[in-house]
Amino acid sequence: MPTIREELDRRELLYSLLMPVMSLYVPGLDKGKGLYFLFVKSESKTPGGLTARPVLTSYYKSDHFRSRPFDAYNIYTSPTAAILCADSFQSMYSQMLCGLYARLDVLRVGAVFASGLLRAIRFLQLHWESLARDIETGTLTDRVADPSVRDSLAGVLSPDPGLARFIVDECSKDNWAGIITRVWPNTKYLDVIVTGAMAQYIPTLEYYSGGIPMACTMYASSECYFGLNLQPMCKPSEVSYTIMPNMAYFEFLPVDSSSSEPTTLVELASVEVGKEYELVITTYAGLYRYRVGDVLRVTGFHNAAPSFRFVRRKNVLLSIESDKTDESELQRAVECASELMRPHGASVAEYTSQADTSSIPGHYVVYWELLVRDPSAGPGRDVLERCCLEMEEAMNAVYRQSRVADGSIGPLEIRVVRSGTFEELMDYAISRGASINQYKVPRCVNFTPIIELLDSRVESAHFSPACPNWTPHT
Known part of the structure; x- marks a missing residue:
C-alpha cells in the first residue's frame, strides 16, 4: 500500500485520542503502565528500491514512536529496543520479562490482535521456568543475544527471589483460568481487537483474564486509519x-x-x-x-x-491473525495438493475448511473427502502430509510469513473424512431449510453442529511436516 511521511502525522493524531477517550471510562490510567506485546516484522525492497514493510512496523520504526515525548498515560513496560527486535523469541521473552518485573504497575494488558495476546500467554506457559530463573538471579538467558535488547534490560534486571517464587507458584498450577489477573492483579481491561475474525478468540480471552472488559479502541487497516470506538468499554x-x-x-x-x-x-x-x-x-x-x-x-x-x-x-474464508485467505486461493491450494495424489489413484471429491483456534497458535483445518480408485493402494500418511505442506506453499506471503517468521499460525491440518460425509452435510443443510436445487458445499464452516458432524466422520488427520518456503522477498 502506498504511503507518505505525512500519513504518520494523521495516524499519530488518532493514537493521541485513544487515551483521552479511555480515561472517560477508566480513571487513573496515568498512575501505572501498559503491558503491550508489540512486534516488528521483516522488511523488503521493491524493484524500484522502496522499502516495503507492514504498516505497524513502519510506525514502530518511525520517529513518531521511537522519539515520542513522555506521556504518563502511555508508559509501556516494554523497552523500545525489545519491540524493535526482529527476532520474535527474543522480543517476546524480553517483553514478558519486563512485564513480570512490573506486574503490580500494570493497569492494562494488550496486543494489536487478540491472537497476539493469546500467543503471549502461551509463551508464558512454555517459558515460565526460564523467566523465573532469570528473575531469581537477576540475569538474562543467553537466548536473548541482541546487544540493544540486553542493554535496554540492564536497568530492569535485579535479583527478586520473591517474585520468582510467585511466578513458579502461579504458573506451575494446572488451572490457568484467570492467569492474567492473577499475575497482573491491577489490570483494569484488555486492549485488543476482538471484532471481525478476532471474535473467535473472545471465549479463550475471557478464560485467561477472568472476564475483565475487552476494549476495542480503534478501527484501522494497512490502507488507512479510519476511526475510534467512543464507547470502548462496551x-x-x-x-x-x-x-x-x-x-x-x-x-x-x-x-x-x-x-x-x-x-x-x-x-x-x-x-x-x-x-x-x-x-x-x-x-x-x-x-x-x-x-x-x-x-x-x-x-x-x-x-x-x-x-x-x-x-x-468480503470474500475472506480463513483468518487466524493478519492472514486473509479467500475462496479462490483455498481452491488453488487444494488443486496443487491434489496433484500429489494422482500417482496413487486418488483425488479430492469434496472439501471444506475451518480456522481452528482451540489451540495456540491457531491453524487451518481442511476436511477432505477422497475418491480412491483402489483403497488398498491409496495415498499413505507421508503423501497426505506432503499434501499439507503443498497447500501451505500455495498460500500467500502473509500466511507463510506468519508460519515461518512469526509462529503465529500453526501447521496446516488435513482431516480425511469417510465417504458420504458431504452428502450428510447436504442433508443436514436441507433439513434446516436450504434448497436442494441451490445448495453448494460451503468452503468454510464455523457452525458448531456442522464442525461436530465433520469431526465425527474423520478417518485420519495429517499435519504439515515442515514450514513452507518464505523469505522477506516472496
Whole structure:
C-alpha cells in the first residue's frame, strides 16, 4: 500500500485520542503502565528500491514512536529496543520479562490482535521456568543475544527471589483460568481487537483474564486509519467505530444482495442507520476510490460523523491473525495438493475448511473427502502430509510469513473424512431449510453442529511436516 511521511502525522493524531477517550471510562490510567506485546516484522525492497514493510512496523520504526515525548498515560513496560527486535523469541521473552518485573504497575494488558495476546500467554506457559530463573538471579538467558535488547534490560534486571517464587507458584498450577489477573492483579481491561475474525478468540480471552472488559479502541487497516470506538468499554458484540473524516475521503457502496445492478456511491454524511455498506476510500497517499473489502453496518451518528459496526470481510474464508485467505486461493491450494495424489489413484471429491483456534497458535483445518480408485493402494500418511505442506506453499506471503517468521499460525491440518460425509452435510443443510436445487458445499464452516458432524466422520488427520518456503522477498 502506498504511503507518505505525512500519513504518520494523521495516524499519530488518532493514537493521541485513544487515551483521552479511555480515561472517560477508566480513571487513573496515568498512575501505572501498559503491558503491550508489540512486534516488528521483516522488511523488503521493491524493484524500484522502496522499502516495503507492514504498516505497524513502519510506525514502530518511525520517529513518531521511537522519539515520542513522555506521556504518563502511555508508559509501556516494554523497552523500545525489545519491540524493535526482529527476532520474535527474543522480543517476546524480553517483553514478558519486563512485564513480570512490573506486574503490580500494570493497569492494562494488550496486543494489536487478540491472537497476539493469546500467543503471549502461551509463551508464558512454555517459558515460565526460564523467566523465573532469570528473575531469581537477576540475569538474562543467553537466548536473548541482541546487544540493544540486553542493554535496554540492564536497568530492569535485579535479583527478586520473591517474585520468582510467585511466578513458579502461579504458573506451575494446572488451572490457568484467570492467569492474567492473577499475575497482573491491577489490570483494569484488555486492549485488543476482538471484532471481525478476532471474535473467535473472545471465549479463550475471557478464560485467561477472568472476564475483565475487552476494549476495542480503534478501527484501522494497512490502507488507512479510519476511526475510534467512543464507547470502548462496551461488550465486544456492541462495538461501533466512529469515522474520523480527516483521515481520508470516505465513500460507501451499498450492499444489496438482491440486486446485481451497479449502485451509486454514498458520501459519508448520507449513509442511513441500519444499512450495510462496503467501505471505499481515497487516501492522501494515492489510493483512489479503493475498495477496502470491509462490510459495515451504520449504527448511529456522533454529531454528523457516522458510527459503524464491522460486519465481515468480503470474500475472506480463513483468518487466524493478519492472514486473509479467500475462496479462490483455498481452491488453488487444494488443486496443487491434489496433484500429489494422482500417482496413487486418488483425488479430492469434496472439501471444506475451518480456522481452528482451540489451540495456540491457531491453524487451518481442511476436511477432505477422497475418491480412491483402489483403497488398498491409496495415498499413505507421508503423501497426505506432503499434501499439507503443498497447500501451505500455495498460500500467500502473509500466511507463510506468519508460519515461518512469526509462529503465529500453526501447521496446516488435513482431516480425511469417510465417504458420504458431504452428502450428510447436504442433508443436514436441507433439513434446516436450504434448497436442494441451490445448495453448494460451503468452503468454510464455523457452525458448531456442522464442525461436530465433520469431526465425527474423520478417518485420519495429517499435519504439515515442515514450514513452507518464505523469505522477506516472496
